[in-house]
Amino acid sequence: MRIGLIGTGRIGAFHAVTLAALPAVTALVVHDADEASARATAERTGARHAGDLDGLLGAGLDGVVIAAPTTAHAELVLAAHRAGLPAFCEKPVAGTLAETDAVLAATADSPVPLQIGFQRRFDAGYRAVREAVAAGRLGWTHTLRACTSDPAPPHPGYLPGSGGIFRDCSVHDFDAIRWVTGREVTEVYATGANRGEDFFAGAGDVDTGACLLTLDDGTLATCTATRYNGAGYDVRLEVCGSRGTMVAGLTDEVPLVPAEGATWPAGPAHRHFMDRFRAAYRAELTAFTQLVAGERDNPCSGQDARAAQAVADAAARSRAEGRPIRLDSPGPAAA
Numbered sequence: 001m002r003i004g005l006i007g008t009g010r011i012g013a014f015h016a017v018t019l020a021a022l023p024a025v026t027a028l029v030v031h032d033a034d035e036a037s038a039r040a041t042a043e044r045t046g047a048r049h050a051g052d053l054d055g056l057l058g059a060g061l062d063g064v065v066i067a068a069p070t071t072a073h074a075e076l077v078l079a080a081h082r083a084g085l086p087a088f089c090e091k092p093v094a095g096t097l098a099e100t101d102a103v104l105a106a107t108a109d110s111p112v113p114l115q116i117g118f119q120r121r122f123d124a125g126y127r128a129v130r131e132a133v134a135a136g137r138l139g140w141t142h143t144l145r146a147c148t149s150d151p152a153p154p155h156p157g158y159l160p161g162s163g164g165i166f167r168d169c170s171v172h173d174f175d176a177i178r179w180v181t182g183r184e185v186t187e188v189y190a191t192g193a194n195r196g197e198d199f200f201a202g203a204g205d206v207d208t209g210a211c212l213l214t215l216d217d218g219t220l221a222t223c224t225a226t227r228y229n230g231a232g233y234d235v236r237l238e239v240c241g242s243r244g245t246m247v248a249g250l251t252d253e254v255p256l257v258p259a260e261g262a263t264w265p266a267g268p269a270h271r272h273f274m275d276r277f278r279a280a281y282r283a284e285l286t287a288f289t290q291l292v293a294g295e296r297d298n299p300c301s302g303q304d305a306r307a308a309q310a311v312a313d314a315a316a317r318s319r320a321e322g323r324p325i326r327l328d329s330p331g332p333a334a335a
Helices: 010-021 035-045 053-057 070-082 097-107 124-135 156-161 165-181 278-292 302-321
Strands: 002-006 027-031 063-066 087-090 114-117 141-149 185-193 208-215 220-226 234-241 245-248
Touching: 002 010, 002 053, 010 027, 010 035, 010 278, 027 035, 027 053, 053 070, 063 070, 063 278, 070 087, 070 097, 097 302, 114 278, 114 302, 124 165, 124 234, 124 245, 141 165, 165 185, 165 208, 165 220, 165 234, 165 302, 185 302, 208 302
Parallel strands: 002 027, 002 063, 063 087, 087 114, 141 220
Antiparallel strands: 141 234, 185 208, 208 220, 234 245
16 A cells, blocks of 8 residues: 655654555655655655655555644644545644644544554553453552653753643553543643753743543552653553552563662663654554554544543643643543
8 A cells, every 4th residue: 555654753754664664555655844854764765755745645645644743733634634545643633622623523524534643552561451451350440550751851942842741741641541441531630840951841841740540430540751761761551450460561671770689670771762662653553554454443543532632631731720620521442
């Protein structure tokens, strides 16, 4: 099949390499507002370069992968929809819930699928935990503990468009918690702190955040996120039940040091999210090609992305207002 890729920045260039290596993808066409970046990616992957969006959408494609900046997501999703092309879009659907709702309303009655990129749904550890919960092997859940810890802060110019730490980082945990448990988040209580660079506070953001989530069955979940985990990139989810506990991400590459002097973990630690989730990204894009071919259901719909975005918005509001925020039920999680 012929796949188009819009956006050849950090994640887009990474996706280009992955797409070019997938057996189902027979041709790849790339476009970016930065033409030099797009041409370099095309040359590196053997893809064709499209000089403008119309040229890409008119290139006889079977599907489109959107990896452009968040501010362009809504417009590009709608453009793909008008062209009748299945689309994969990195989270979020749009920068705000109102924009997201407008996009989802415009595409609601269409048979053309929209898959949103939450790659943890395709990580082997997260999938194993979800299966254990669904099978009842952990008993009834009472506590979840999630963490997303970056080894170093992003460039200051990234922050104004990021949406803040809860929308940029913790939103992956919010989606994973909802997907793993099959439950909805009903209340969020969040706080944050700045102990690093001043540019976080200058952007109205924090470099470290923490949330307490209450799920609709009474399960409690804690989510922590930081931009200053110098030991490495650390992403884990611990699910505690009445019969047992299971952890995703507790591998030899986890950046932890046992206080008791044990030789585990063997290391070296993950340094970047593209290392930690390389296999998951490949599985995610493979799933998109299967969705395009009509061989599977949508593994992460726009409504799923909206649900995680609503929790992230509630967390940002909770931190700003210093109080718990209640949520309305956002709908069922995708399979």
